[in-house]
Amino acid sequence: MSITVHGFSPSGNCHKVRLLLEQLGRPYTWVEVRSDQGATRTPEFLAINPNAKVPVLVREDGAVLTESNAMLCWLADGTDFLPADPWARAQALSWMFFEQYSHEPCIAVARFICGWTPLDSPRRSELPRLRERAHAALAVMERHLATHDWFTGDRYGIADIALFAYTAPAEEGGVSLADYPAINAWLDRVRATPKFVALPDNDHEVRARIAASA
C-alpha cells in the first residue's frame, strides 16, 4: 500500500519517518509542509491533523496516522527494526516515550528556538533551562550506552531512530555533546547503518541564526 508523509524536512520528528522508510526500502511520497511558516494551521491541514503537527502519515485509502513514534511502530511492525519479544518491545517503547517526554521537549525545542525564531525572540529566555534539562536526558542515555550498544534491544531499531533524530543535531540548540563519549560512538554506529540518510543541511538563514545563538 502506497503511503504519503506530510512533513517539514528540517524537523527531527519528520526525519525519523523518512529515515525508517528509506532503511526499509519502502516507497513513499513526501509532501513538504512549511510548519515554520504556519502551514500546519491552515483549514486544509487541520482537517488532516487537528493537533496541528507534522509529521502526518496518510495511507492510500485516506486513513491518517499522527505522532512520529506511532508511525515508527506501525512501519516497523514485523520487521527487524522492532523486537518481536513483548518485554524487549516494551523496553523500546519505554525509550520512545522517554524521547517524547524527557528529551524532545528540551533538546528539539532549544534547537528550534536557536534556528527558527528571531534573534530577539522572548522565547530565547527559555534556553538555559531547556539546555539544563537536555543534559539531564543525555546523561540518562549515556548511562544506558555504557552497557548497551542500542536502545532497541540487541540491535539497531526504531528506539534508536527516535532518539537519534534530535540527539544528532543537539549542538544546533547549544547543547554540547562533548562530554558524552558513549553517545558519540552510538551516533556513529547509527550513521553507519545500511541506507542511512542524514537530516538535510540547514538553509543559510537558519545557519546564521544558529551561529549567532552560540
Added chain:
Amino acid sequence: MSITVHGFSPSGNCHKVRLLLEQLGRPYTWVEVRSDQGATRTPEFLAINPNAKVPVLVREDGAVLTESNAMLCWLADGTDFLPADPWARAQALSWMFFEQYSHEPCIAVARFICGWTPLDSPRRSELPRLRERAHAALAVMERHLATHDWFTGDRYGIADIALFAYTAPAEEGGVSLADYPAINAWLDRVRATPKFVALPDNDHEVRARIAASA
C-alpha cells in the same frame, strides 16, 4: 510472574498502571514512593530508574520497565485492552504519545502545581499558559469523541486508560471540563468499566491548596 510497582498513589501516571492491573485481575505488589518528598532522588531509587521518575515496574527476576505507557503496552499485550490489528494498535499508540507530549505536560503539571507546591511558588506563574495548552489538548479529544466512543479502536483499552488518568482530575489544576460534553460522557463510560478503580482522595493539605488555587 509476580510484579512490583513503585508508585506515588496521587500520580495519574502511576494510577494508570494500577487501574490496568486491577482490571486485568493481575496480582501485584505496590510500593509507595513519596515523589512529592524527594523519594525519587535517593541513590536507591536512582539505581532502579536513573530518570528519577515513578512509576517503575519491576519483575520477579529484577528486570525493570520505566514509562507508564510502555508498562500499559506490555501488560495489555495479547489482551482485549490493546487491539491485535497493527493499524488499530498504531492508532492507540498515537493517542498515548499525544497524551505524553500534548496532554500530560500541561494538564498534569497544572494539577501538580495547584495541589503540591506552596501557594507562593513561583511556578504558579506558569498556570495560565499551561491551562491554555490543556484546553487545546482537550479540544482535540472532544473532536475525536464526537465520532468515536473510545481512544483504543472500537473498545475501551489502554489509550483510554492513559488519557483518563489526568483528564478525570483536570479541574484540580483549574482546567474546567464544563465545555466538553463528549469528554464528560467518555469519562463516565470509563468509570463504568468492570473493576474500575478511581484515584484515591487527596489528603487534607492538598485539597486546601487546590481550593486556594481556584
